[in-house]
Amino acid sequence: MAPTLVREPFHRAAWVYEEKVDGWRIVAYKDGKSVRLVSRTGVDHARRFRDIAAAISKPSARTLVLDGEIAICDEQLRSRFDWLREPDRTAVASPPVYMAFDLLYRDGRDLTARPLAHRRVRLEGVVAGSELVFSVRRLAPDGLAAWQQVVERGYEGYVAKDEASVYEGGATRRWLKVKQKDWTVGDDRWTRRISVATVPGP
Numbered sequence: 613m614a615p616t617l618v619r620e621p622f623h624r625a626a627w628v629y630e631e632k633v634d635g636w637r638i639v640a641y642k643d644g645k646s647v648r649l650v651s652r653t654g655v656d657h658a659r660r661f662r663d664i665a666a667a668i669s670k671p672s673a674r675t676l677v678l679d680g681e682i683a684i685c686d687e688q689l690r691s692r693f694d695w696l697r698e699p700d701r702t703a704v705a706s707p708p709v710y711m712a713f714d715l716l717y718r719d720g721r722d723l724t725a726r727p728l729a730h731r732r733v734r735l736e737g738v739v740a741g742s743e744l745v746f747s748v749r750r751l752a753p754d755g756l757a758a759w760q761q762v763v764e765r766g767y768e769g770y771v772a773k774d775e776a777s778v779y780e781g782g783a784t785r786r787w788l789k790v791k792q793k794d795w796t797v798g799d800d801r802w803t804r805r806i807s808v809a810t811v812p813g814p
Contacts, residue, residue, distance in 0.1 A: 613679070613714075613779050615771050615787035621762075622790075623755030626776065628728075631749045631762075632769040632789055633711045634691040635683030640710065642676040645669050649682070649710075657682075664710045667744040673718050676738065679779075680712035680748065690766050712739055713748040713771075716779055724779040731779070759790070768792060 638657065641648045647665040649657045658665040661682060668676070683691035685706040696708070715735035716724050723731050732747070739745045751758035751770055762770050769791035777786035 613781060613787060614783045615773075615789040616783055616785050618788050618790055620790065621755055621759035621770070622772070622788075624772070624774075627755065627772050627774055628732075628753070629751040629755055629758035629770050629772050630713060631691075631751060631767050632771050632791070633681040633683050633713075633748060634693040634768045635681035635711065636693075636696060638680060638682050638710070639716075640668050640676070640678040640680070640712075642668055642671070642673070642678075644674060661708055661710075664708060664744050667742050668710065670742070671738050673738060675717065675719055676715070677717035678710075678712045678735070678738075679714040679716060680710055682708055683711050684708055688766065691768075707744070710745045711748045712745060714779060727776045727778065728773055729775040762790075762792065 636657075637652055638649050641650065647658055647668045649661055649665060649668075651657060664682065668678070681691075682696070683693075684695040686692050686695075686700075689706075691711070712735060714728075715731045715738060716722070718734065718738070723734070736747050739747050751761050755772060758770055758772075761767075769789060771787060771789045773788075774786040777784070
């Protein structure tokens, strides 16, 4: 399920706002002790990220399907896509971690037809206590206040989601993403050149 890019931050009732993780999109499949970490191109990265795979294998659920991203964070806990290839060992605040934002399947039950609010509660229960697997961070409940947090914290953007949305493959307008304009990563700092919008966008 892929969010649609829109131009401006906004607020809508009964929507939630999550940090946009700057990492590798990965669907995690757990069957007993076996775990696969599958990218959009269908490649299994479980051997490359053995510690994450081991962490996902530990939850009590026998079978799981999680949707999320593998990321590395800097000292300000901002995900850094470039560090997945060449991390700055002097500034990395985390090893590679799995930031899960959805739970699609658990113990033989397909959850994709349940609303996001239902799936999120169960996701948090699945990842609780793990040192390498986390639920993605939620921002302020007001979309414009959430955008202020994005700017202040130096995130790439946010993903807004309708809490009633079911999980469907492909692009959707029930998940919308907003990115900071001219957002770049400098050698030793993040360069941000955008003002906070005050008018709803989509």
